[in-house]
Amino acid sequence: MTLAEMPLRQIAAEIPAAVPVFDRFGIDLCRMGEQSLAAACAGLKLSTEQVQEKIAALAPSPEFTDPEKFTLTQLIQRIVRVHHRRVRQDLPALALMGARIEERLAAQHPELSPLARLTAQLHREMFAHIGREEQVLFPFIVRMEEERRVSYPAGEGNFRSLRSPMARMQQNHDTAGEILDELEQRTHGFAPPQHACPTRQAFFAGLRDFQRDFREHLHLEDDILFPRALTLEGQLLAGRQA
Numbered sequence: 412m413t414l415a416e417m418p419l420r421q422i423a424a425e426i427p428a429a430v431p432v433f434d435r436f437g438i439d440l441c442r443m444g445e446q447s448l449a450a451a452c453a454g455l456k457l458s459t460e461q462v463q464e465k466i467a468a469l470a471p472s473p474e475f476t477d478p479e480k481f482t483l484t485q486l487i488q489r490i491v492r493v494h495h496r497r498v499r500q501d502l503p504a505l506a507l508m509g510a511r512i513e514e515r516l517a518a519q520h521p522e523l524s525p526l527a528r529l530t531a532q533l534h535r536e537m538f539a540h541i542g543r544e545e546q547v548l549f550p551f552i553v554r555m556e557e558e559r560r561v562s563y564p565a566g567e568g569n570f571r572s573l574r575s576p577m578a579r580m581q582q583n584h585d586t587a588g589e590i591l592d593e594l595e596q597r598t599h600g601f602a603p604p605q606h607a608c609p610t611r612q613a614f615f616a617g618l619r620d621f622q623r624d625f626r627e628h629l630h631l632e633d634d635i636l637f638p639r640a641l642t643l644e645g646q647l648l649a650g651r652q653a
């Protein structure tokens with residue numbers, strides 16, 4: 412099935428960042444969710460190709476295998492280009508959907524308000540987190556690998572060992588993981604009610620997929636990147652002292 416043939420609700424579920432694209436083109440997900448993208452565009456006299464092009468650019472990157480074969484720099488590039496990109500694309504869209512669902516349905520379904528609050532909190536936490544990684548920790552690791560020397564940063568990001576910023580990043584991971592766990596619990600495993608509107612279906616599916624991506628994101632950082640960077644730091648410090 413091509414993107415143009417897919418129902419809007421399915422596109423939103425698989426690519427949450429498509430929801431703001433729908434908004435920009437005036438496509439009402441709740442009202443038109445069962446229509447295909449092509450049918451919705453035809454009804455609104457939109458160019459299907461133009462809308463499809465905008466959404467296709469948001470599609471997740473293909474999987475990759477055996478991250479152990481990647482250099483630290485390559486791992487960081489993968490994390491930023493795939494997982495940080497998903498944070499930047501998906502969380503604003505999910506927060507938007509959560510707020511929209513709360514506004515429309517919370518009067519009859521008060522259990523939806525905590526979902527909107529938690530998703531907004533996750534948005535804030537993860538945006539701050541990836542900013543700190545990209546501004547301080549990741550550039551330091553890349554320089555360390557490329558220059559084969561340890562030169563600790565001064566100023567706001569000052570630290571005397573990689574263990575310090577890594578510990579803070581892992582605390583951020585724990586906080587985000589706890590938020591996602593609570594969202595999963597409150598949504599009964601991200602399972603929408605049988606007659607949920609397309610926006611609510613897409614919201615739950617988007618949260619489920621984000622959790623799946625988040626777990627891969629954590630694995631690459633906590634289990635591969637961080638331990639290998641610490642090992643390299645130790646080797647370079649030992650060589651400097653020899």
